[in-house]
Amino acid sequence: MKNSGLKAIIQRSVLQIVRRPIYWAGFFVLPLFCFFLLAGLMENGLPIKVPAAIVDRDGTALSREISQNLAGMQMVEYAESCESFTEARHLLQEGKIYGFFMIPEDFQANLLSGNGPAITFYTNMTYFVPASLLFKTFKTTALFTKAGVAMSVLDAVGAESAVALPASLLQPVNITVRGLGNPGLNYAIYLCNSFIPCCLQLMIMLMTCFSLGQEIKYHTSIQLMQMSGGSIVKALFGKLLPQTVIWLVMSAFMTSWLYGWNSYPMNGSWWWFGLSQVMFVFAAQALAVFFFGVLPNLRLSLSMCALLGILSFSIAAFSFPIESMYGAVSIFSWLMPIRYNFLIYIDQALNGIPVYYSRIWFVAYLVYLIIPFTVLWRIKKAFVKPVYTP
Amino acid sequence: MWNKFKNSIASFFLVYCREFKLVLHDQGIILFFAFLPMAYPIIYSLIYNPELVREVKMVVVDHDRSQISRELVRKLDACQEIYVRGYAADMNEAKRAMHSHECFGILEIPEGFGRKTGIGEQANAVLYSDMSLLLRYRGFLVASTNVMQEMSAELQLQKINEVAPLAATISSGDLMSVNNIAMGNTSSGFDSFIMPGVVILILQQCIILAVGMAGGAKRANPRLIGYVGVNQGESVLGSMLGQMLCYFTIIMLPAIFLVHYVPLIFSFPMAGDFWEILAFLTPMILASICVGFCLQSVCSERESVFVLWVITSVAFLFLSGLTWPRYAMHGMWRFMSDCVPATWGVEGFIKMNANGSSLAQVRPEYISLWVLTGVYLVLAYVVQRWIVYPQLWRGPKEAASVKN
Numbered sequence: 001m002k003n004s005g006l007k008a009i010i011q012r013s014v015l016q017i018v019r020r021p022i023y024w025a026g027f028f029v030l031p032l033f034c035f036f037l038l039a040g041l042m043e044n045g046l047p048i049k050v051p052a053a054i055v056d057r058d059g060t061a062l063s064r065e066i067s068q069n070l071a072g073m074q075m076v077e078y079a080e081s082c083e084s085f086t087e088a089r090h091l092l093q094e095g096k097i098y099g100f101f102m103i104p105e106d107f108q109a110n111l112l113s114g115n116g117p118a119i120t121f122y123t124n125m126t127y128f129v130p131a132s133l134l135f136k137t138f139k140t141t142a143l144f145t146k147a148g149v150a151m152s153v154l155d156a157v158g159a160e161s162a163v164a165l166p167a168s169l170l171q172p173v174n175i176t177v178r179g180l181g182n183p184g185l186n187y188a189i190y191l192c193n194s195f196i197p198c199c200l201q202l203m204i205m206l207m208t209c210f211s212l213g214q215e216i217k218y219h220t221s222i223q224l225m226q227m228s229g230g231s232i233v234k235a236l237f238g239k240l241l242p243q244t245v246i247w248l249v250m251s252a253f254m255t256s257w258l259y260g261w262n263s264y265p266m267n268g269s270w271w272w273f274g275l276s277q278v279m280f281v282f283a284a285q286a287l288a289v290f291f292f293g294v295l296p297n298l299r300l301s302l303s304m305c306a307l308l309g310i311l312s313f314s315i316a317a318f319s320f321p322i323e324s325m326y327g328a329v330s331i332f333s334w335l336m337p338i339r340y341n342f343l344i345y346i347d348q349a350l351n352g353i354p355v356y357y358s359r360i361w362f363v364a365y366l367v368y369l370i371i372p373f374t375v376l377w378r379i380k381k382a383f384v385k386p387v388y389t390p
Numbered sequence: 391m392w393n394k395f396k397n398s399i400a401s402f403f404l405v406y407c408r409e410f411k412l413v414l415h416d417q418g419i420i421l422f423f424a425f426l427p428m429a430y431p432i433i434y435s436l437i438y439n440p441e442l443v444r445e446v447k448m449v450v451v452d453h454d455r456s457q458i459s460r461e462l463v464r465k466l467d468a469c470q471e472i473y474v475r476g477y478a479a480d481m482n483e484a485k486r487a488m489h490s491h492e493c494f495g496i497l498e499i500p501e502g503f504g505r506k507t508g509i510g511e512q513a514n515a516v517l518y519s520d521m522s523l524l525l526r527y528r529g530f531l532v533a534s535t536n537v538m539q540e541m542s543a544e545l546q547l548q549k550i551n552e553v554a555p556l557a558a559t560i561s562s563g564d565l566m567s568v569n570n571i572a573m574g575n576t577s578s579g580f581d582s583f584i585m586p587g588v589v590i591l592i593l594q595q596c597i598i599l600a601v602g603m604a605g606g607a608k609r610a611n612p613r614l615i616g617y618v619g620v621n622q623g624e625s626v627l628g629s630m631l632g633q634m635l636c637y638f639t640i641i642m643l644p645a646i647f648l649v650h651y652v653p654l655i656f657s658f659p660m661a662g663d664f665w666e667i668l669a670f671l672t673p674m675i676l677a678s679i680c681v682g683f684c685l686q687s688v689c690s691e692r693e694s695v696f697v698l699w700v701i702t703s704v705a706f707l708f709l710s711g712l713t714w715p716r717y718a719m720h721g722m723w724r725f726m727s728d729c730v731p732a733t734w735g736v737e738g739f740i741k742m743n744a745n746g747s748s749l750a751q752v753r754p755e756y757i758s759l760w761v762l763t764g765v766y767l768v769l770a771y772v773v774q775r776w777i778v779y780p781q782l783w784r785g786p787k788e789a790a791s792v793k794n
Contacts, residue, residue: 025698095741124573126740126745139535146568171542174513175538199701217691357489390610
């Protein structure tokens with residue numbers, strides 16, 4: 001037969017992709033949409049100017065000074081002024097502010113008479129990121145205020161020599177926390193490097209199963225098997241190779257956009273990180289083929305990929321560390337290729353350490369390339385005698 | 391006129407009843423309507439259930455080896471956030487430990503640390519933190535700030551007594567206490583922060599996926615899927631409303647499970663009134679069904695929804711403002727986030743559920759949801775009338791020929 005061989009299969013596969021809009025959506029539109037959304041949404045790095053309020057029940061020179069200090073901080077913006085705790089709580093419940101700083105009645109008087117008044121600040125922890133930023137700002141301001149108070153108390157008792165050693169008196173012990181690789185706490189750097197490849201993994205797995213399942217659904221797999229001369233390896237290779245090329249181009253585009261154009265941290269070697277991105281695409285495809293072999297049914301294999309692909313965002317421990325999870329849950333983290341991609345990213349791009357320390361993650365990728373071979377016979381069976389179950 | 395009205399009411403009920411049968415016969419749709427909203431939140435909550443990040447491993451490089459440097463390390467180790475893995479001889483050894491993933495932070499105490507506190511200079515230590523996960527960094531930051539404050543207060547008191555022995559009589563104890571109160575999510579746990587938002591997102595996505603798949607079933611060749619998925623009466627609006635009511639009835643139970651029982655099982659904040667929450671979520675469910683109807687325009691087969699819609703969950707999670715607040719979004723993204731029912735659903739539900747807002751306090755969100763319901767209903771009608779219906783008229787003929 002003239003219309004056979006690897007070249008013909010590849011041609012057929014390319015034509016299939018070009019002809020159907022759903023492939024365009026799945027291969028290009030959706031991954032790129034998610035990519036630009038994630039990279040564009042958090043462009044500023046940190047959501048500064050958190051809306052907050054000050055409840056000044058004292059109304060003295062000191063309390064106004066504290067208010068002014070707070071208003072000068074970069075992180076917060078005083079959206080509302082309130083007269084009472086209840087008013088501030090209502091604003092918080094309505095979502096107009098994320099927290100408030102409370103200066104109690106007779107604050108100045110109690111302070112000067114040594115009655116030890118309390119400053120309390122409230123943060124709405126249902127919004128983690130803005131509330132954490134507020135917490136930091138409020139705490140800093142409160143501590144500075146306290147230090148100022150200590151100075152004036154010393155002044156009051158006539159200890160002039162105190163003026164000579166302010167820094168050590170205000171803060172005798174200081175611990176500076178330095179974030180390695182992302183000193184500005186850039187939220188985009190923290191999230192995009194894990195979430196974007198995870199989106200890619202989800203789409204790779206879905207599209208692989210979808211395109212294979214379509215062959216069975218429309219009984220075109222018989223033609224495919226004839227073209228490959230009955231060899232399932234050849235059929236799958238020809239079928240998936242054009243997709244591999246597309247995913248590699250997409251991955252290269254995203255990587256260069258982030259680490260090249262947007263200067264995300266790349267403290268290690270481009271080569272190792274690039275190798276990881278390439279092997280990641282192979283691994284995700286191979287895993288999808290494996291799932292398809294286990295469940296050679298369009299809907300079930302897609303459900304499986306969707307379930308695990310979406311769960312990957314949590315189970316791969318991008319935000320909540322794996323050692324804090326329950327042991328029985330955390331082992332599932334190691335099932336998905338994205339975990340290894342994330343670990344290699346941390347080692348090779350963020351921290352830039354010798355590749356020796358990430359060697360095992362690279363080996364893990366190789367395992368994914370082997371497992372589809374265990375189920376090839378099932379795919380072959382399904383391809384030769386296609387049965388579509390909805 | 392009267393007859394036409396009567397007909398549309400009749401077709402509405404006919405469609406409503408027939409749709410149940412269709413849904414129950416379709417395993418795929420049942421999976422989205424029943425299994426997904428039941429299983430997903432449980433799995434998700436289990437992953438994050440430990441809530442807090444405790445005992446993050448740290449290695450200490452102590453060049454000082456004084457009483458005060460040891461006290462610093464002891465105090466850090468006593469914090470719930472930090473676990474001191476051990477001492478390293480020098481920075482190289484500590485780095486090796488960090489590179490081999492045995493610790494996530496290095497505390498370096500410089501030589502002369504203890505001496506400086508003695509002679510009244512500021513003593514500085516540096517904690518280098520791995521930045522792969524912000525929760526670990528946050529733990530280091532919180533613990534070191536607390537320890538720093540406590541030790542500073544002690545030293546301060548000593549010093550004040552040195553320079554002015556009378557000062558202690560003026561203020562016994564703390565000059566001014568500083569308190570923080572976490573509202574809503576009172577334990578500051580990660581699960582309690584993310585899950586209430588995620589359950590609403592799951593609710594929306596389940597509905598849209600199921601309705602989208604029903605659309606694919608309508609348009610698929612009946613020979614392929616083994617039954618006729620078409621259930622359209624004469625009146626477009628009548629059949630649409632009939633199907634909407636059917637989906638609404640089915641999703642009610644999973645929805646109650648999601649917003650009431652999931653928080654109950656995992657002890658998430660539950661400060662809202664159950665009936666008010668249900669009243670709030672009604673327009674969100676209706677709007678999601680309408681979005682599903684719109685999605686039917688591009689679902690030419692049942693499985694299309696997987697490719698076209700699953701990934702949007704990630705986009706909607708970010709657009710909802712749960713992780714990245716909405717006030718910091720740029721114009722275009724903000725508008726996009728306004729168009730998603732779950733954005734308003736998540737915002738309102740979190741306020742009611744965690745912060746105890748009443749329905750009146752989430753008025754803007756509630757109104758937005760009804761507006762979205764209206765907009766999507768009109769859009770859904772347009773899609774059904776001019777895209778889905780014309781294709782279906784070809785469908786039944788084919789179906790009829792199959793039966794013959």
